[in-house]
Amino acid sequence: MIATACLIALAAISLALLLNLYRLAVGPHALDRVLALDTMVINAIGLVVVLGIWFGVTIFFEAALLFAMVGFLSTVAFCKYLLRGNVIE
């Protein structure tokens, strides 16, 4: 039961990642690509969490936490660069 739900969830999140990849490739402006990358990181966190349930291993949550931190930092750095022209003033 849970294995089937995990499979369906993995398929849905993979499809979501493909849609993000589409927006990352097509996106008319740089900010569209930044937003697509941010959503992609969030989807990757979801993928890691579902994989942790699938394998029954808790060590994946550290990976998810690292993904969250690095994704947030990279998005903020991109936006800061587009806002101010450099990242650290």
Place this chain on the structure above:
Amino acid sequence: MTALLLTGSFFLLVGSFGLAKLPDMMRRLHAPTKATTLGIGALLIASMVYFTFAMGMPSFHELMITLFLFITAPVTAHLVAKAYILRHPDLRPHLPDVRASGGWATLGTTTADTRRGDD
């Protein structure tokens, strides 16, 4: 728990679908920020329930991930919107008036800040 897993992945899919299909940057910003927050929340609750009741080992890492994501998601959306307003001059006639003396703070930095350069 199955329902939570399915709900979470469904909302992640909806958020990404909105990101891919909506026509305008501001509307595109609207879709993933809310839907992915809800989706990740449901997935992490499902994970907590699973590891507590099915595996017998309570884990609280999910709470940290949830806290971090829920704090950072509005900050990210705000920064993206600010950069978008700054980067698109054709948007400026449509902006509503603000009561503050300097107008929009995002635009005020562009005229005052000379280090940014012309691009």
